[in-house]
Amino acid sequence: MSVAVEFFGGLRVIGSSKIMISTERARVLLDMGLDIPGEPDLFRPPVAERTAYRLRDRLAVGAAPPMPGLYDPDQLAPGSPLAAPDRRPTAIFLSHAHLDHDGALAFARPEIPLHAHPDTVAIEAAAAVAGTGAELDLTAMTAPVAVGDLRVEALPVDHDVPGACGFLVHTPDGTLAYTGDLNFHRDGGLRSAEFVRAVAGTTMLVTETTTLSFDPPPGAAPYEPRSESAVLQVVAQALDAAPGIALLSAYERDVERAQRLIDVVRGRGRTLVWPGQQATLLHHVGLRGVATWDASRPQRPVHLEAVRRLGAAADLRRVSLAAVEATPSAFVVQPDVDDTPALLDLPRDGGFQPFVHSQGEPLGPFMANWAGWIEWLAQLGFTFVAAGSSGHATGAALHKMVMDVHPGVVVPIHGFRPEALVVDVPTLLPEYGVRYALDGTPLPV
Ligand SMILES: [Zn+2]
Structure with missing residues (x-):
């Protein structure tokens, strides 16, 4: 047989x-x-x-x-x-x-x-x-x-x-x-x-x-993926050019890149703030320097429940909306694409405000929520910066x-x-x- x-x-x-x-x-x-x-x-x-x-x-x-x-x-x-x-x-x-x-x-x-x-x-x-x-x-x-x-x-x-x-x-x-x-x-x-x-x-x-x-698009060279260090370089350059707030969209299950992003952001004198669910996953697998919002910023219930399950003992750093408003240049925010209007909570300065996209949500134009998200970014003056690698x-x-x-x-x-x-x-x-x-x-x- x-x-x-x-x-x-x-x-x-x-x-x-x-x-x-x-x-x-x-x-x-x-x-x-x-x-x-x-x-x-x-x-x-x-x-x-x-x-x-x-x-x-x-x-x-x-x-x-x-x-x-x-x-x-x-x-x-x-x-x-x-x-x-x-x-x-x-x-x-x-x-x-x-x-x-x-x-x-x-x-x-x-x-x-x-x-x-x-x-x-x-x-x-x-x-x-x-x-x-x-x-x-x-x-x-x-x-x-x-x-x-x-x-x-x-x-x-x-x-x-x-x-x-x-x-x-x-x-x-x-x-x-x-x-x-x-x-x-x-x-x-x-x-x-x-x-x-x-x-x-x-x-x-x-x-x-x-x-x-x-x-590949007609006439374009075959796709050459960025190295991880090139990804981090794009992020660092975008942050250096931003006088105030910056957005970063990364996929939290890519834990190794998430740690590197947290570290690069910190190296630029900023703190990367994740929604509750993403912060919970990253903290649970043992990442260093994970930060999320405190109760001053409204979040969808799934985020609050995730942080609650993680437990009070978890030394997760909490960031207030007031802190971000006072010093936008000290923060990078991972947005929640299922809570688009929450972008309105963030201080905007009319200067270069990058939305750095590194394999986070929404993943790409093939997704149902992509077009609307891009319209919101444009309306609020954010500039799309590609920092992905397949x-x-x-x-x-x-x-x-x-x-x-x-x-x-x-x-x-x-x-x-x-x-x-x-x-x-x-x-x-x-x-x-x-x-x-x-x-x-x-x-x-
Ligand atoms: Zn896979």
């Missing part, structure tokens, strides 16, 4: 990766991300999901895949055929703490073990306290994990969240390597390079292809990785255009509902 590989997400979309590797004796699922439909997302704002019906509502419109024996029967519609358990031992492995990889884990049967890198476990725990993630019962992987006749090794990679890993799954038919999300430019890409060495010659390589989804490998780096690994077959997923990965290695563009052998051939139904 051969090993079967089946894809329950991540085909022709960025995210929602779900890769099932099974034998007659065991099942392993790599990632269980929230589905990001190719068609318009029916659950995008202002639609509010029904908390107790999230899974069944999503299954009903195809925004979650029908995976047998994996979902919590209590969250399924009564009589759902998906509720029947699978007799084989099953485990789920999370590559990193991003929504398109972890967002459906709360739908899993409670008895299925969830494994992740210790740093991922720490981020998920902090996100639960902050109220930006679900409470998950994750087990920290400190050694390879055996599931029946399968064995799973976590291999750290460079991405833009601590704990990001690829996986190497040892099976009776050979090995399957999965990149998770990775790049080769962040801080030298040393972890990703080690991943490539560790999985060289694997039977099947499943790789993300995020950046192959987009063409967490994903460039097309050239992906090609090099595949050629260096030289797998028996490569399976591009997690991108709008997987066919854009053109390499001198057998390539499988998988379909939903088909089970593949490790060499990429479809198995009989």
